[in-house]
Amino acid sequence: MDAAVPRILIVEDEAIVVRDLEQQLLELGYQPVGHCAAAEQAIELAAQLLPDLVLMDIQLAGALDGIAAADILRRQYDLPVVFLTAFDSEAVISSAKLAEPYGYILKPFSASELNATMAVALFKHQAEHRLKDLAGHLQAVLDGMFDSMVMIDAKGLITSFNKAASASFGYSSDEVLGRNVSLLMPEPHRSQRDGYLQRYLSSGVPHVIGMPRELAGQRRDGSVFPLKLSVSKVSRAGQVTFVGLLRDITEERRQLDEIQRLAFYDPLTGLPNRRLLMDRLKQALASSERSHRHGALMFLDLDHFKQLNDILGHDVGDQLLQQVAARIHACLRETDSVSRLGGDEFVMLLGLLSAEISEAEAEALQVANKILRALDQPYKLGDNIYQGTSSIGIALFSGESESVETLLKRADLAMYQAKSAGRNSACFYDPARPHDLQAAQRQRGLLLPTAADQSKPIPPA
Numbered sequence: 001m002d003a004a005v006p007r008i009l010i011v012e013d014e015a016i017v018v019r020d021l022e023q024q025l026l027e028l029g030y031q032p033v034g035h036c037a038a039a040e041q042a043i044e045l046a047a048q049l050l051p052d053l054v055l056m057d058i059q060l061a062g063a064l065d066g067i068a069a070a071d072i073l074r075r076q077y078d079l080p081v082v083f084l085t086a087f088d089s090e091a092v093i094s095s096a097k098l099a100e101p102y103g104y105i106l107k108p109f110s111a112s113e114l115n116a117t118m119a120v121a122l123f124k125h126q127a128e129h130r131l132k133d134l135a136g137h138l139q140a141v142l143d144g145m146f147d148s149m150v151m152i153d154a155k156g157l158i159t160s161f162n163k164a165a166s167a168s169f170g171y172s173s174d175e176v177l178g179r180n181v182s183l184l185m186p187e188p189h190r191s192q193r194d195g196y197l198q199r200y201l202s203s204g205v206p207h208v209i210g211m212p213r214e215l216a217g218q219r220r221d222g223s224v225f226p227l228k229l230s231v232s233k234v235s236r237a238g239q240v241t242f243v244g245l246l247r248d249i250t251e252e253r254r255q256l257d258e259i260q261r262l263a264f265y266d267p268l269t270g271l272p273n274r275r276l277l278m279d280r281l282k283q284a285l286a287s288s289e290r291s292h293r294h295g296a297l298m299f300l301d302l303d304h305f306k307q308l309n310d311i312l313g314h315d316v317g318d319q320l321l322q323q324v325a326a327r328i329h330a331c332l333r334e335t336d337s338v339s340r341l342g343g344d345e346f347v348m349l350l351g352l353l354s355a356e357i358s359e360a361e362a363e364a365l366q367v368a369n370k371i372l373r374a375l376d377q378p379y380k381l382g383d384n385i386y387q388g389t390s391s392i393g394i395a396l397f398s399g400e401s402e403s404v405e406t407l408l409k410r411a412d413l414a415m416y417q418a419k420s421a422g423r424n425s426a427c428f429y430d431p432a433r434p435h436d437l438q439a440a441q442r443q444r445g446l447l448l449p450t451a452a453d454q455s456k457p458i459p460p461a
Contacts, residue, residue, distance in 0.1 A: 269322055
């Protein structure tokens with residue numbers, strides 16, 4: 001017989017009804033492939049024969065009735081069942097509905113009734129299979145997407161959840177389907193989600209629809225991560241579905257932070273670099289203008305750093321620079337900052353010093369004194385113990401009368417004057433006597449002791 005002819009299994013405990021059904025089926029162009037009288041037998045035969053449709057009497061002898069057997073056949077073997085029964089009571093029909101049958105025929109029935117019911121049942125089952133295949137194909141496409149895809153209905157309940165979403169949020173699709181989408185949100189959005197949705201549905205004013213935005217998501221383990229969200233609305237047969245495409249941007253944020261760090265911070269010491277220093281110095285000048293208070297720019301250079309690099313190598317030199325950076329930072333106030341320009345050159349920026357120049361000089365000198373003492377202590381560099389000194393040049397500023405470049409040059413000049421004075425000392429830039437800076441500093445008592453004066457105690461600043 002043609003393979004396209006539908007194959008029918010009959011489950012009926014009256015032999016005369018079975019014979020009549022087989023004859024009608026043959027005349028109608030169907031192929032009866034077997035029959036049995038008990039539910040347990042029906043399940044076994046269905047597993048063996050896998051018919052296209054099962055005609056099942058509701059009232060059967062044995063532990064299971066036709067309704068229970070039909071439910072098993074539907075769930076385990078995806079077989080459509082049409083019930084045959086002589087009972088049309090509301091209780092029987094309601095019970096039969098639980099097995100989700102594809103048809104219901106009251107005995108006695110005509111050949112035309114049987115034919116129509118079976119044709120509809122077979123068509124419905126084939127249509128459902130096509131929809132399942134289509135849904136499976138669509139889900140395969142969705143699961144192949146790089147972005148997470150979450151669909152919700154008008155009540156905010158999740159109706160679709162692809163593999164990328166499972167990977168991002170840590171939930172399987174079975175764990176979230178039918179649950180409110182707020183499950184994927186941290187507070188305060190979790191508590192407010194239903195309000196967002198209802199406000200849109202009532203007003204029609206889009207706050208998220210068609211407007212890509214960045215927000216936070218919450219994983220199954222409670223951790224929060226940044227994501228980019230784009231939502232679209234789909235209306236079909238009066239039903240509204242919202243489709244959300246989400247992308248975990250944790251790595252993107254990390255890369256941006258790294259780019260930011262490399263752009264504005266020294267990779268070796270973690271200190272601000274020249275670019276960030278210049279920006280902060282401009283801000284300090286503007287702040288000094290507004291507050292009428294002085295600030296100071298300090299230029300520091302390590303003494304004999306090249307010799308250390310040449311003898312012990314650049315790796316040891318890098319260790320020293322990292323420790324120097326930490327010591328300088330520890331000497332500064334919260335309002336101050338230190339930057340590394342490169343090599344062994346560091347710049348300290350002090351803001352909000354006194355409005356009186358003599359007091360501002362004393363405050364700057366106190367900080368310089370503290371730094372020199374800290375950097376004069378021994379360093380542990382691997383297996384080596386090293387002790388070195390540094391030289392500091394200081395340029396005071398008040399307001400925005402001087403340019404950033406000029407201040408840097410003045411601090412640099414003062415630093416070289418400190419080196420000329422014997423190193424391990426600090427010098428102020430003196431605009432009144434630029435050609436005799438060292439003498440001017442000694443006269444005003446603002447030059448720290450030189451290496452030759454180490455036997456003398458450094459007076460407290």
